[in-house]
Structure formats: structure tokens, C-alpha cells
Amino acid sequence: MLPETELNFGMKCVKLMLFVANLMFVLIGFLLLTIGLTIKSIYSNFDHFLVNHYYDASKLAIAVGIIIFFVAFFGCVGALKQSVCLINVYALLLFLVLMMEIAISIVASTMRYNLTDIVRKEMTESMKFYNADSGYLWDSTQYNIQCCGVVGPHDWDEYSTEFNLTKVPRLLMDSRSDDLLSSNIAENVTVYDVQIAFRVPTTCCINESCESQHSVYSEGCLIAITYIINECALLLGIGALCIAFIQILGIIFANLLAKSVRKLKTQIEVERSERRQHIYEQLANAANSKQKVSPVLYTPTSSEA
Structure with missing residues (x-):
């Protein structure tokens, strides 16, 4: 032990x-x-x-x-x-x-x-309530994540007549390259605002003017x-x-x-039990030793007699 x-x-x-x-x-x-x-x-x-x-x-x-x-x-x-x-x-x-x-x-x-299918379903369903409960959520999501719609801006086309959405014009050019517009070479470019590209919430727009389809976030929020x-x-x-x-x-x-x-x-209890047993044994031995001692008989001497 x-x-x-x-x-x-x-x-x-x-x-x-x-x-x-x-x-x-x-x-x-x-x-x-x-x-x-x-x-x-x-x-x-x-x-x-x-x-x-x-x-x-x-x-x-x-x-x-x-x-x-x-x-x-x-x-x-x-x-x-x-x-x-x-x-x-x-x-x-x-x-x-x-x-x-x-x-x-x-x-x-x-x-x-x-996950993708479930979120797509919930997002598509929530677009129906844009003017009600989900409007703030959609706006904050599109603004913070810099996205538009579920998979793209055209997801809002279905609700263009129901909600007051921003009209985004489609730019048609007679040049061969879109780079001409960005380089401001106006003499070789003729721009026509002939139709609406799509209608989206203002939070889909990259800038406040939202002057063309290029000013709208092209990525959807689903990804x-x-x-x-x-x-x-x-x-x-x-x-x-x-x-x-x-x-x-x-x-x-x-x-x-x-x-x-x-x-x-357990060891403490065992040691206590052993000490207790040892004390009992010592007391028992002491009692037995007293019993084994022979009694001393007193014998008077002749002078005392």
C-alpha cells in the first residue's frame, strides 16, 4: 500500500x-x-x-x-x-x-x-413582400453585400409593376466597343436611351444616378x-x-x-482501523498480563509472632 x-x-x-x-x-x-x-x-x-x-x-x-x-x-x-x-x-x-x-x-x-436550394426558395418567396416585411432586409443585404436580386438584377422584373422600383435604361451604341463610352470619346459614339433594361431597388445601384445597366450590381445575393x-x-x-x-x-x-x-x-480508514485494532490489542494484552501475575502471600516472621 x-x-x-x-x-x-x-x-x-x-x-x-x-x-x-x-x-x-x-x-x-x-x-x-x-x-x-x-x-x-x-x-x-x-x-x-x-x-x-x-x-x-x-x-x-x-x-x-x-x-x-x-x-x-x-x-x-x-x-x-x-x-x-x-x-x-x-x-x-x-x-x-x-x-x-x-x-x-x-x-x-x-x-x-x-443549402443553396433552401435559401434560393426563401429569397424568391420573400421578394413578393418587398414593400412589407422583407423590404428593409433586402435593401440592407443588397447594399452591404453589393449584390442584386437572387441570381441577378432580372429577378426583380417580375415585380416591376408592383413595387416602386428604379428604372435602369439600356444603353445602345453604334460603336463596336463599350470602351469608347468609358474613354469619353463622344464624337465616335451615339448613345440612345431607347428602352428600360430592368427595374431594381435603389440599393442595387452602384451610384445614385443609376444611369445604365452597367451601374447595377450584376451578381445575385444567393452566392x-x-x-x-x-x-x-x-x-x-x-x-x-x-x-x-x-x-x-x-x-x-x-x-x-x-x-x-x-x-x-480507503487507506485512511484502513490505517484508522489498524490503529484502533492495535490499541485494542494493547489494552487486551495489558489486562491479560495483570491476570497472570501471581499474588504475593504475606508470611509473618517469628519476631512479629
């Missing part, structure tokens, strides 16, 4: 590792909470373009980040009190959090499947939005998985500490 001092030293080392692991978990919880809040904020910018389940992973990450703070505090209390029960409960809570982090990674990964959502889901999935692997260390440290505490307490 190991000496008590050696067990104490080993338990102190494991306890120190558990405190370090708990400090890491607090930082990890803060990181996971920050990632969840950031991604939820990014997704809220495209609220009308996403279905509700796209928020599940970020909400779960926020919840797990908060739970990790309480679990880390619980682990510190268990380590200080050297309670095997508290430490075992702490290890169980870590395991449950580990399962939740794996669930975050799975949910974030599934979000990437059929940019799906890229942002895809990268956020990838970041959340990989981050949760990495945190889960790190958290396995905490479970190992908790089990080692519980084992050390259990071993030390």
Missing part, C-alpha cells in the same frame, strides 16, 4: 490538473458562447432567407456555453471538498455536455446540405449569402468538435481525482 504522503502528493497533482482543466473550460465556454451569439447575429441579418432550424445550432452553442460555466464551478467545489460523489457527478455532467457539443457539430454539418451561412456552419461544427475533444481531458482528470480521493480515503 502506498504511503499516505505519496497519495496526498498524487491527489494534489490531479487536483491541480483539474483546476487547470476547469480554467480551460471557462475559456472554452466563453468562446462557445461568443461564437454562438456571433453566428446568431449574422443569421439574423438574413432572417427572411432562412428557415427556423438554421438557428438551432447557434442557440444550442449559446446554451452549452452557459452550462459549461456552472459545470466548471461545480467541478472546483468538488475538488476543494474532495468529495467522490461531487467529482463523479461533475464527470457525468461533462459527459452530457460532451454529447451536446457533438450534437452541435452534427446539426451544423446537416445545415450545409441543400454570397450561402457562402456566409456555409462558413458559419463550418466554423460552428469544427469549433464544437474541437472543444469536445478538449473536454475529454476534463473527464479523464475528474475520474483520476475521484480515484485518488477514493484510494486515499
Whole structure:
């Protein structure tokens, strides 16, 4: 059996590792909470373009980040009190959090499947309500991302009569090259505003004048939005998985500490029992030795007689 001092030293080392692991978990919880809040904020910018389940992973990450703070505090209390029960409960809570982090990674990964089709459908549907709920969202998206429509400016053609959209003229030139217009060689160029190229919201225009189809963003918003959502889901999935692997260390440290505490307490009880038994044996031997001593008989001498 190991000496008590050696067990104490080993338990102190494991306890120190558990405190370090708990400090890491607090930082990890803060990181996971920050990632969840950031991604939820990014997704809220495209609220009308996403279905509700796209928020599940970020909400779960926020919840797990908060739970990790309480679990880390619980682990510190268990380590200080050297309670095997508290430490075992702490290890169980870590395991449950580990399962939740794996669930975050799975949910974030599934979000990437059929993402383009889902977002395209939601964006096309939201264009019908441009003058209502989705107007601000469409304007802010097109202005910030510098895009127009779902796949291009012509996506707004269907709604040109319903909404008050900006008329963009189509420029027809009798020259062979568009470079003549940009080089301001007006003597060889004749420009005719003969028809409307398309009607778009003003946020599709590169400048305020929006004088031609070349002054409108030609790229649609679908590619940019799906890229942002895809990268956020990838970041959340990989981050949760990495945190889960790190958290396995905490479970190992908790089990080692519980084992050390259990071993030390068992050895202390054994030593107490041995000391108690030794005391009982000493008392019994003392009692037996007193009984074995022969009585001294007093015999009077002749003078005393």
C-alpha cells in the first residue's frame, strides 16, 4: 500500500490538473458562447432567407456555453471538498455536455446540405413582400453585400409593376466597343436611351444616378449569402468538435481525482482501523498480563509472632 504522503502528493497533482482543466473550460465556454451569439447575429441579418432550424445550432452553442460555466464551478467545489460523489457527478455532467457539443457539430454539418436550394426558395418567396416585411432586409443585404436580386438584377422584373422600383435604361451604341463610352470619346459614339433594361431597388445601384445597366450590381445575393451561412456552419461544427475533444481531458482528470480521493480515503480508514485494532490489542494484552501475575502471600516472621 502506498504511503499516505505519496497519495496526498498524487491527489494534489490531479487536483491541480483539474483546476487547470476547469480554467480551460471557462475559456472554452466563453468562446462557445461568443461564437454562438456571433453566428446568431449574422443569421439574423438574413432572417427572411432562412428557415427556423438554421438557428438551432447557434442557440444550442449559446446554451452549452452557459452550462459549461456552472459545470466548471461545480467541478472546483468538488475538488476543494474532495468529495467522490461531487467529482463523479461533475464527470457525468461533462459527459452530457460532451454529447451536446457533438450534437452541435452534427446539426451544423446537416445545415450545409441543400443549402443553396433552401435559401434560393426563401429569397424568391420573400421578394413578393418587398414593400412589407422583407423590404428593409433586402435593401440592407443588397447594399452591404453589393449584390442584386437572387441570381441577378432580372429577378426583380417580375415585380416591376408592383413595387416602386428604379428604372435602369439600356444603353445602345453604334460603336463596336463599350470602351469608347468609358474613354469619353463622344464624337465616335451615339448613345440612345431607347428602352428600360430592368427595374431594381435603389440599393442595387452602384451610384445614385443609376444611369445604365452597367451601374447595377450584376451578381445575385444567393452566392454570397450561402457562402456566409456555409462558413458559419463550418466554423460552428469544427469549433464544437474541437472543444469536445478538449473536454475529454476534463473527464479523464475528474475520474483520476475521484480515484485518488477514493484510494486515499480507503487507506485512511484502513490505517484508522489498524490503529484502533492495535490499541485494542494493547489494552487486551495489558489486562491479560495483570491476570497472570501471581499474588504475593504475606508470611509473618517469628519476631512479629
